[in-house]
Amino acid sequence: MDPTLYCPGLQYELRESADNRLWSVQPPYTGCAWQGPISATATAMSTVGAGVTSPGQTGARTTTAPRRPMRRGGKPPPDRPQRALFCLYLKNPIRKLCIDVVEWKPFEYLILLTIFANCVALAVYTPFPNGDSNVTNGILEKIEYIFLVIFTVECIMKIIAYGFLMHQGAYLRNGWNLLDFTIVVIGMISTALSTLIGDSFDVKALRAFRVLRPLRLVSGVPSLQVVLNSILRAMVPLLHIALLVLFVIIIYAIIGLELFSGKMHNTCWNEKKEAFMDEPHPCGANGFNCTEHDSDMVCSEFVPGINNTWEGPNSGITNFDNFGLSMLTVFQCITLEGWTDVLYNIQDAMGRTWQWSYFVSMVILGAFFVMNLILGVLSGEFSKEREKAKARGDFHKLREKQQIEEDLKGYLDWITQAEDIEPEGEDQSNQDARNNPANEMESTDQLGEEEIQQESWFKKRKKDFERINRRMRRSCRKAVKSQTFYWLIIVLVFLNTGVLATEHYNQPLWLDRFQEYTNMFFIALFTMEMLLKLYSLGFQGYFVSLFNRFDCFVVIGSISEMILTHTNVMPPLGISVLRCVRLLRVFKVTKYWRSLSNLVASLLNSIQSIASLLLLLFLFIVIFALLGMQVFGGRFNFNDTQDKPRSNFDSFWQSLLTVFQILTGEDWNAVMYTGIAAYGGVHGFGVLACIYFIILFICGNYILLNVFLAIAVDNLADAESLTAIEKEEEEEAQNKSKSPTPHEEENVEEEEEEEHSVEEEETEEDGQYDGERSEHDEEAESQTKMTLDNEEEYEEEQNSQGCDLEGKFEVRS
Structure with a gap:
């Protein structure tokens, strides 16, 4: 049983001495109903220890095993094996030193700071094509050795402290430690190979694993571990969905291979000018007719190895010529990005007949049905984890309550036994308590006589004013909570929104004046509303509500904007930004619209999980941005006849923007086509570059972004249930009394x-x-x-x- 007992308003401890008999009370111990018996027994325990048993004991004294020392924060130390690495025992000074260092909080902060510095160094690195470099990159390569040494020392110290593999709680038994060990080993191998054989392709490929070091931040941030573990628990049902998606892609890829193989390589060729069309696209006998477009144009057939032949759309990547490219094209269509372009190219090559049925059925089955199962699985798993967490919380609260009740019972039994030992102190305290009321009554009589003598005419008037003020505050409070006031504010908010919507470019002067005067009018009305609530509810009562704080901020911001506009203190851009505060008035409707208010409240309640997910998403974007710099940095300018595309990986910030663009699904396939062409296109191993973009799109768009939707769906369900409960309570209240109270809204x-x-x-x-x-x-x-x-x-x-x-x-x- 825990020897520390908590009481509302105080904390005191009853500690057992070395001989397991004497107990001492640590002051202060005021504020509880049983403070008197404790004060009475405080002296008795110092002299009569052998005759009193500890809480929970009855009869003879029992000996208990010594408790293990508690760590800071109340957590017991982890169980460590008696021997690590077959030779280091717990009393070994080297192992004791390693344990103390790796469990020292500043050491953990130092490692996190080193990981962050390593991420900054990776971001500053500028990739160059053809093995070129600069002075900054050379310095960063030398700094990389320092990071590798720090991470290696940390790894060795943890292995010495916890053991390597062969027992419970060993270093490699932890998944995050396994990730750290893998990154350190790959770093050592890449450094050794770079020193021995130089910068070859294999060494660069191993160096790309350095971008996984930001993942070590997850092991140091508990909130990130919770979110990531929740996603990992959903991997088993997600694997089933992935198999179903793969099955659909394989079926449609084989069908496309049978129907459209070799159909997308012919295009219009001008024999006189010996040039293709300005925007080449497929042609065919039953499809696009080149002669109708230009009499000198003919539909040229694809001949491999000849320069004046067209490979196909997107450098010959989008086609159904083989099983691999057919699967890639089907996956692109299922993501709903550019699937119409593929359909139109097929129609230009074969004619506009039945081809649409293939693509429409693929989109309906693959995109609308199968891919949306991922959202359903994530939403279901998120709801299950939330229910489990709530059940665990309720169970722990119940256990704590039962434990407190047992502790109280044990301590009260012990105090009752202590009271029987020395009752003289209690008799003396009772005698003093009898004498105190008489002295207090005499002092209050004297005070009453003095107050009667000091009362004046001004004091009476002050009392009357306070009484009238209270009545007026009650009346104002009823007014601001009435149904009429509610509808008045709603109408004013919508009128203000309508006036703000009338603003447009190059508007006439009379509209400027109208908007200015109406803005001043609405500012005055909303300011009066705020002052009325402040007077009726009081300063403390008004600012208890978060919405009232938000309303006060909007009013003060609107007044500041009006003053700065008329005094010309701020530049026009600053005033335009400050005018956006007016738009926040629209959110006033959420206070009075019950279902919308419940939805906003549910979203605010889940802000912690959303913040953790945003941090995990940012970490995911950083890792793939760094990986994109290592793989595609400086390679998107391979075509001298065209400008370098804006979506590239040549710098850290541009790489971040490109990765975010791919996550949103906007034109992600065009970035993938450029990446494949940068490594030689479909004729070599360049097509393997699509693996980076596919993994990025699946993990980012279909998993991480769908977790946001899962949280939103769960919050929507909570808001609907809360609204339904409130409606039931209203109906019950109306059944009891037909006159609804003003505060129901x-x-x-x-x-x-x-x-x-x-x-x-x-x-x-x-x-x-x-x-x-x-x-x-x-x-x-x-x-x-x-x-x-x-x-x-x-x-x-x-x-x-x-x-x-x-x-x-x-x-x-």
């Missing part, structure tokens, strides 16, 4: 907080006012008290009258 939680803060303030004021106005009654009660003979008669009289004089004296004071 407000947010329930914010309403309770505002009402509680305002009513508490007014209750305190009313209590002070009533206490000051009831002096005559208090004087009569004090005289009645003084006529009592002794303390026992006073207590009987007090109980018979049914009033708490002590409380009234406290109010009076």
Whole structure:
């Protein structure tokens, strides 16, 4: 049982001494119902230890095994094997030093800082084609040795501390440690090969694994581990979906190979000019007619090895000539990016007859059905993990509650036994408690006489003003929570939105004046609304609501924009940015629109998981951007007759933008075609470059981005359930009373907080006012008290009258 017991408002400890008998109380211990018995037993435990048993013990004293020391944060130390690497025991000084270092918090921060610095060094590196380099890259290559040494030392120290592989809890038994070990080993191999044989292709390929080092940040950030582990748990059902997708792609690839093989290489050729069309595309006898376009044009057939023949669309990559390219083309069509271009090229080559049925059925079956199963799986797994986490939280709360109840019972039993040992101290404290009320009553009588003498005309007027002020605040509070006020604010918000929508380029002068005056009008109305709520709810009650804070920010921003506009203090660009604050007024409708308010509240509740997912997505983009720089850096300018495409991997920031473009699915296939052509096209191993883009698109678009949709779907379900519960509560309330209360249109939680803060303030004021106005009654009660003979008669009289004089004296004071 935990020897530390918590109580509301205090924390004290009961610690067992070395002989397992004496117990001591650590002050302060005020604020609990049983503080008296503890103070009474504090002295008794120091002298009579052998006769008192510890909490939870009855009868003879039992000995317990010594507890293991707790680490900082309350977590027990991990179980370590008695021997590591077959020779290093726990008492070995080298192993003890390694354990202390690797479990030292600053060491963990140092490793994370080193990983971050390594990511910066990789980002600063500038790739050049044909093995070229510059001075900066040379310096970074030397710094790379320092990073490799640091990571190697960390790896060796953890192996010494935890062991290598052969026991539970060893270094390689952890998946993140396995990733670290793999990166370190590959780094050592690439460095050794670079030193021995120079920068060959194999060495560069191994160096590309350095981009995995940012993944080590995941092992140091627990929130990232939670999100990534949730995604990894969904890998088994996702694997089933992947097999189904692969099955669909293979079927359509084989069908396309049978129907469209070799149909997309013929194009129009001008025999006189010996040139192709400006924008070449396939042609055929039943498809596009070159003669109708130009009498000198003929449909030239594809002849391999001749320069004046056209390979096909996208440098001959988009076709159904073999099984591999056919699968790549089908996958592109399933992603819904550029599938119409493939359809139109097939129609130009074969005619506009039945070809559309192949592509339409492929899109419906592959994109609309099979690919959307990924979202369903992720949403289902996310909901399951959320329910499991909620169940675990409820279970832990229940266990903590039961443990606290058991501890309380044990300590109270122990305190009861301690009270029986030395009751004299309690008798003395009770005698002092009997003498205190009489002294307090005498002092309150003197204070009452002084207050009567000091009361003046100004004080009475002040009391009357406070009473009127409270009534006015109640009336204003009812007004701001009424149905009429609700619809008035809604109408004003929509009118303001309509006025803002009238702004356009090169608008007339009278419209400028109209917008200016209406903006000042709405600012005045919304400012009056804010001041009215501040007066009715009070400063504290108003700012309890997050929406009221947002509303105050919008009003202050609008007033600042109006002042700066008329004084010409800020430049025009700054004023234009500040005017965007006006648009935030539209969000005022979320306060009064219940279903929308519940949806926003659900999204705000999931902001932590969304933030962790955003961090993981950014880490994913950084890794693939660095990998793209290693693989495609400086290679997209291979064609001297054309400009270098904007989507490239020549710098870190441009690589980040290109990777994000591929994640969104916008024209990702064009970037893939350029990457394949940069390595020689379809005639060599350049077609293998598509693996990078396919993995990036699947992991980024279909998995990570769909997790956002899974969170949104889950939040939408929560918002709908919350709205349904509120509607049921409204119906029950209407069945009990047909007159609905004004606050039904407000947010329930914010309403309770505002009402509680305002009513508490007014209750305190009313209590002070009533206490000051009831002096005559208090004087009569004090005289009645003084006529009592002794303390026992006073207590009987007090109980018979049914009033708490002590409380009234406290109010009076």
